[in-house]
Amino acid sequence: MSPSPRRKAMAVAGKPPGDNQSSENTVAHTVTAKTPFLGLRLYVVIGTLIMLLITISLVIVLCLRWNRNLKKRRMCVKKSSGFLPLVSKEIIELKDSDCVENCKIVEFEGNEKDDKAISIQKSGKESQIQVEGMKQSAESNVSGGSRSETLSSAVSAEGPNIGWGQWYSLNELEMATDGFAAENVIGEGGYGVVYRGVLQDGSVVAVKNLLNNKSQAEKEFKVEVEAIGKVRHKNLVGLTGYCAEGAQRLLVYEYVDRGNLEEWLHGDVGPVSPLTWDIRMKIAIGTAKGLAYLHEGLEPKVVHRDVKSSNILLDRKWNPKVSDFGLAKLLGSEKSHVTTRVMGTFGYVSPDYASTGMLNEASDVYSFGVLLMEIITGRSPVDYSRPPGEMNLVDWFKGMVASRRGEEVLDPLIEVQPSPRALKRALLVCLRCIDLDASKRPKMGQIVHMLEADEFPFRAEPRSARETDPLHSHAAVTHNVSFASKVVVGSDVQRSKWR
Numbered sequence: 284m285s286p287s288p289r290r291k292a293m294a295v296a297g298k299p300p301g302d303n304q305s306s307e308n309t310v311a312h313t314v315t316a317k318t319p320f321l322g323l324r325l326y327v328v329i330g331t332l333i334m335l336l337i338t339i340s341l342v343i344v345l346c347l348r349w350n351r352n353l354k355k356r357r358m359c360v361k362k363s364s365g366f367l368p369l370v371s372k373e374i375i376e377l378k379d380s381d382c383v384e385n386c387k388i389v390e391f392e393g394n395e396k397d398d399k400a401i402s403i404q405k406s407g408k409e410s411q412i413q414v415e416g417m418k419q420s421a422e423s424n425v426s427g428g429s430r431s432e433t434l435s436s437a438v439s440a441e442g443p444n445i446g447w448g449q450w451y452s453l454n455e456l457e458m459a460t461d462g463f464a465a466e467n468v469i470g471e472g473g474y475g476v477v478y479r480g481v482l483q484d485g486s487v488v489a490v491k492n493l494l495n496n497k498s499q500a501e502k503e504f505k506v507e508v509e510a511i512g513k514v515r516h517k518n519l520v521g522l523t524g525y526c527a528e529g530a531q532r533l534l535v536y537e538y539v540d541r542g543n544l545e546e547w548l549h550g551d552v553g554p555v556s557p558l559t560w561d562i563r564m565k566i567a568i569g570t571a572k573g574l575a576y577l578h579e580g581l582e583p584k585v586v587h588r589d590v591k592s593s594n595i596l597l598d599r600k601w602n603p604k605v606s607d608f609g610l611a612k613l614l615g616s617e618k619s620h621v622t623t624r625v626m627g628t629f630g631y632v633s634p635d636y637a638s639t640g641m642l643n644e645a646s647d648v649y650s651f652g653v654l655l656m657e658i659i660t661g662r663s664p665v666d667y668s669r670p671p672g673e674m675n676l677v678d679w680f681k682g683m684v685a686s687r688r689g690e691e692v693l694d695p696l697i698e699v700q701p702s703p704r705a706l707k708r709a710l711l712v713c714l715r716c717i718d719l720d721a722s723k724r725p726k727m728g729q730i731v732h733m734l735e736a737d738e739f740p741f742r743a744e745p746r747s748a749r750e751t752d753p754l755h756s757h758a759a760v761t762h763n764v765s766f767a768s769k770v771v772v773g774s775d776v777q778r779s780k781w782r
């Protein structure tokens with residue numbers, strides 16, 4: 284009998300036909316046989332290899348997921364930094380949450396080019412908060428170098444809980460100012476006397492000794508600290524610390540060594556002012572940037588309320604620093620204005636605020652407009668030594684521009700005249716800032732752009748925009764302001780410009 288086809292096939296494959304049992308035995312034998320690899324049995328080697336493969340696959344999957352998360356996180360950081368256009372790169376804003384009782388700044392170095400890190404270390408504890416990637420300009424850095432500071436909230440049982448700043452003892456500040464010696468007095472304002480002081484580490488500071496009228500001093504003290512205690516901007520004077528002992532209240536600022544703008548504009552500087560046109564514009568733009576930050580970069584925003592030339596301090600490179608926040612008001616974003624007792628300085632206060640007491644950032648814009656006129660003309664906002672028609676700077680200025688005599692308003696102490704284009708630009712910004720309709724005044728960020736933009740006000744603009752432009756209508760009222768015929772409306776200006 285011939286074998287079945289199936290049996291034939293098995294015979295060809297080399298298996299003894301009809302012997303399933305023995306073939307299974309062979310497989311079992313092979314699997315349990317020892318391999319040359321460390322004498323391990325085959326099934327152990329196979330098992331190990333499978334485990335190894337599973338582990339490797341798991342590791343790869345985990346790596347891929349981790350990598351994806353990392354990318355997502357990076358994207359979030361990018362998004363959020365793009366989402367903060369209003370905060371200047373030159374600023375370090377210290378949040379309350381960053382400020383822990385008895386913190387110690389262990390590193391605080393500024394450099395215009397480098398990103399820096401601030402480490403805030405809780406004294407006596409190990410934990411460290413690192414705030415990285417923030418830019419601190421050298422100019423905005425207190426006394427220009429690294430320093431070590433102790434932060435403390437709740438200074439004393441009596442002292443206010445101000446949250447941030449270096450606490451100084453009265454003794455320390457007495458030593459720094461030679462016992463508040465008269466020769467160290469650098470100025471005197473409505474709220475106190477300002478002294479130059481040298482701290483034990485050699486750094487130079489300005490110490491404002493608030494008038495010893497308890498409630499007023501306390502108020503001024505709190506307002507300044509609330510307004511600028513936590514921010515750093517190269518165009519805002521840095522408040523570095525304070526002293527609250529008994530009834531004494533003192534504020535310690537970075538020292539700004541070239542005095543204030545008022546002295547340079549109206550003091551005896553000789554026949555030619557050291558403030559050239561370019562320096563004046565640098566001062567105007569820097570001041571506008573500082574104010575723009577207060578208005579548009581902080582929440583709640585800060586309305587300074589006393590923008591004037593004696594509150595603009597100048598450093599060695601003529602960088603302006605807005606100072607004196609004693610009258611400042613905080614304004615939450617939900618509020619369009621606050622109603623207050625009218626405060627400020629005669630000649631700079633906007634008529635709408637003066638008549639209604641309703642305050643918002645447009646009041647600062649008006650004061651800035653007056654300040655800019657003062658910078659351009661070298662005249663004080665109110666000067667009783669001038670003929671009646673010229674005593675009030677704003678009225679005189681408007682009249683001059685309206686009668687096409689804009690070139691004549693320039694400070695005669697400026698030796699090299701600006702180009703007509705640059706002068707027109709500055710005059711026009713003045714007019715826009717002092718618009719009687721507060722809602723039509725530009726924002727400080729727009730003002731920065733207008734002062735910096737070469738094309739302003741010469742770029743052609745859409746007709747409809749020109750028609751709705753407040754200054755254009757202002758120009759129409761004052762009918763002869765020739766250069767105002769091509770006004771660029773500030774509303775389309777990118778805020779980021781003033782950063």
Ligand SMILES: Nc1ncnc2c1ncn2[C@@H]1O[C@H](COP(=O)(O)OP(=O)(O)OP(=O)(O)O)[C@@H](O)[C@H]1O
Nearest residue numbers: 469470471472473477489536537538539543593607
């Ligand atoms: N950080 C500082 N560095 C250098 N000088 C300063 C500093 N702060 C104030 N001064 C000087 O002290 C003067 C008085 O300052 P302060 O802010 O007390 O008053 P003011 O602005 O002149 O007047 P008021 O407070 O009445 O408006 C300033 O004009 C300035 O010359």
